[in-house]
């Protein structure tokens with residue numbers, strides 16, 4: 001068992017990272033989130049209970065684990081409070097075991113307003129963001145005008161920073177002068193009201209993780225979104241604003257590369273995407289609908305129906321390379337149980353040329369024609385299977401083929417949302 005494991009999504013998010021983290025957390029002591037924000041929606045099912053985590057690491061459900069939110073996370077402090085309330089109402093305590101980096105950049109109400117304004121202005125080429133203020137908050141961070149968690153504890157700094165933002169953002173704010181999300185005095189008061197709650201949680205996450213690692217504690221790094229949404233390596237500009245690949249762990253938590261002993265990529269047995277942007281294997285019509293309904297493919301954060309399609313091995317090979325994936329966790333295999341035939345895209349045809357590498361130019365995706373390989377379906381329920389060799393032969397060869405194509409070993413196969421519906425390989 002490796003000491004520290006990184007869990008990253010390999011597609012366009014919603015691969016089932018929440019379930020995989022919840023499961024692997026059983027063997028870990030610490031769970032840390034390094035990037036993204038409340039755009040994420042990680043579902044964990046425990047018995048009859050369903051939890052959807054946005055900012056807080058999914059490991060929080062295990063009451064004996066310590067959780068960290070790293071500096072790379074875009075932290076919506078008001079959203080965090082709402083999430084903490086839900087946990088408390090479910091009897092899940094967080095005091096003394098949830099810690100947040102002092103260097104987290106905050107997502108504030110005006111970032112959500114700006115997200116809406118930018119999306120509206122983009123018109124037909126809108127990105128379909130989650131409207132959680134993620135892009136505008138990371139934009140302020142990179143422009144070096146973001147407000148960090150530590151800033152809210154210093155009245156003068158907070159006042160100066162808010163005034164700076166207000167003066168630079170007049171063009172946008174002018175369009176909606178009466179929107180309460182631009183009321184900077186209120187934002188300041190509301191932030192300061194959170195200080196007593198947040199102060200005991202604020203730590204130097206990098207230092208703490210190093211200390212815990214030296215004590216022999218096992219750390220799980222919980223990625224958000226997926227490789228294809230990475231701001232550098234995904235389908236830019238149809239991406240999110242953070243590094244969703246493994247590099248996000250090092251900069252987003254302040255740890256060195258040797259802290260990660262194993263990279264586990266989570267991959268759905270088919271593919272989904274929510275929001276705009278290229279999706280070469282997207283389906284429409286009956287098959288798309290079947291996948292959506294059987295897979296309950298509706299956004300955990302926004303409730304939007306997810307676009308559905310077959311597995312894309314061109315994109316997945318790219319995702320494995322840029323993440324240095326060692327092992328894969330294949331999820332939602334059960335969703336394919338009823339299909340007579342299953343397809344996986346082996347290559348793209350672009351302007352009559354067969355391409356096996358992920359194209360760097362976004363406009364090429366307009367001309368992609370997926371080249372599929374067909375697999376016979378198994379038409380058997382896999383929900384109750386817990387051993388690999390009990391899977392129908394067709395299902396075994398499908399997943400073996402995927403792993404082989406991705407150059408990774410299979411760590412686990414998930415055949416249902418519950419913890420028990422898992423094959424540990």
Ligand code: GDP
Nearest residue numbers: 014015016017018042043300332414415416417
């Ligand atoms: P995440 O963002 O990667 O954590 O994934 P989401 O939670 O947004 O979406 C995954 C959805 O699939 C959730 O509703 C999970 O409960 C569900 N799920 C996870 N694994 C499985 C599985 O193996 N089979 C089925 N049918 N559902 C699953």
Ligand code: IMO
Nearest residue numbers: 013014039040041128129130224225240274275
């Ligand atoms: P988890 O962690 C799926 C998508 C949005 C949009 C694009 C940009 O649950 O897998 P943003 O609000 O980040 O500026 O939106 O990214 N997106 C996700 N899609 N799962 C997610 O997170 C996502 N987080 C962002 O739909 O297309």
Ligand code: MG
Nearest residue numbers: 014041042300
């Ligand atoms: Mg999700």
